[in-house]
Amino acid sequence: MATAAAAKAPASLPPFLAACARQPVPHTPIWIMRQAGRYLPEYRKVRAATTFAGLTRDPALACEVTLQPIRRFALDASIIFSDIMVPLEGMGVKLDYAPGPVIETPIQTRAQIEALRPLVPEQDVPFVMESIRLTRAGLPAHVPLIGFCGSPFTLFCYLVAGKPSKEFALPRQFLHAEPVLATMLLERLADAMIVYLRAQAGAGAQALMMFESWGGLLGPADYAAFALPAVKRIIAGLKDVGVPVIYFANNCMGNLPSIAQLDVDVVGVDWRTPLSYARGVLKGKAIQGNLDPATLFAPKETLLSRIDGVLADAGPAPGHIFNLGHGIWPETDPDAVARLVDYVHEKTSHG
């Protein structure tokens, strides 16, 4: 469907970028968080021959796994294969994936924060930009490439806790026990993400996405006090970059009134946040989401009715990018993904 639409209107924006700009689209564009990932046998094959970290650092392999889902499915966007922790390694943080990120020495003191090096992307993480250049060259014209980073608060959670956690109690305690240090660390992370995202756009990323994976652990007052200013700082630093910015606000329904203040083009929401509610609060922004990844395990009729539900909840206004409400699960059947992508295109095609 995407190919047909692009062929009909070659001069117009690809559907994904049109939706980011809330312009009319030939069909609702769709892509899938973690679409380059373990649910694909061809990904598992590449991954088996290296480590996760090795995969992020090898442009040829990162390009290959980024392109794999594009070959299989009629997806409307591609996202570079990498990890939100990659630039932190460039700042001097020693970490490993087990499989979640584990920090050798969790960051909890002023001295450790001051010892973080400012990021110089082409020097510290050149392989990311090379992956983007290779991938952009390998993608069809109608499939834009998304670059990304973690939000400052999300990175803060991993750095302070030192490892994945259900509640991230330690970083949340740190915010309150050491608000000045917390803000200092969040600002340094924001400054690094500005140059990192700008370098990705410079290398060919056609949209930039920030993953606020853990901001949903903060109530509205803490989100507004700590997470939001750091995101605003990044957005201010991207003002002249000329590509759409997407903010994925995981589990942030209660924080949407704050998020409405952000000058971003698109807000992605998780499967728990009704799109109609998000639309109401985020007037003037496109929305992205939000099928529950669990739905891909349902029988066909249930899956299609839940897709219908997402489309109905998004409403007829332009500016909806279909996606899952969270990353696809490793156990997912690729056939269910094909069914999802094709059904969204069929159901929303305007001719």
Next chain:
Amino acid sequence: MATAAAAKAPASLPPFLAACARQPVPHTPIWIMRQAGRYLPEYRKVRAATTFAGLTRDPALACEVTLQPIRRFALDASIIFSDIMVPLEGMGVKLDYAPGPVIETPIQTRAQIEALRPLVPEQDVPFVMESIRLTRAGLPAHVPLIGFCGSPFTLFCYLVAGKPSKEFALPRQFLHAEPVLATMLLERLADAMIVYLRAQAGAGAQALMMFESWGGLLGPADYAAFALPAVKRIIAGLKDVGVPVIYFANNCMGNLPSIAQLDVDVVGVDWRTPLSYARGVLKGKAIQGNLDPATLFAPKETLLSRIDGVLADAGPAPGHIFNLGHGIWPETDPDAVARLVDYVHEKTSHG
């Protein structure tokens, strides 16, 4: 403050029960989820001499740790020390705490579901009722005792996954892959919780609370299809029990429109769900919550301003029970708890 208020109006309901009924109160009542717990040195001392499971099964010890926070703080309610998994052991499920519940054989087949025994509380878990009788006898008259259980979907998550999990992907897949079996298991759990809660009320519990710890993992469609009917079934089974029913809806902001249908007296919400939003959706119900447990690590001025924020967001209408938005964290300083309880009383005292 609570004692003074009770002395002034001895014939009236204790503040906690008045707030459940949305009647005027001398001050906003407060209690704290997991108030009998590891942040108290006197709890740790009792716990060190036994196991967690042993503590739940020993009425004298369970009574002792339930009373500990009541001796220390001017709390307006007490909740019996136990665990949501306790009645499942009575149904024949073998489990251990490590420290979260680990099921010997996760429940995933029809045969396993059919093998679950209906619960006979006075026979299967007599120690819970004995704990309630002992504790009620030891509590001051103005401090009501709450009995509780886990919601069917929350218990389902542990039973199907077999252990604690961040996302409970397996139980969520099971809902979609085996909707008939899932509903069968949820209904059996609901039926067990009906007799369990009725037995607790019979033993002296003056309010009954259901912990929907994991319902917030479900988007609105799945919550309405699976979690809600099982909760409705319990509430129907408690119709004539004569004590207020509280439903703690953790991380369920997007599910509140469904929850508004429930015939419960009080809905508890987590720290991410604004009380003003909950009030608006849950017209006619009292609300309970919702200070972030992390706030207890803040300097005094921040703590008091966040308490002010919760009180302001709850609004002046009757029917607010102050609580944390989640269980208190083990690292919390008991002095911060004293400050919280006293400040809520002072700030809301009507004379």
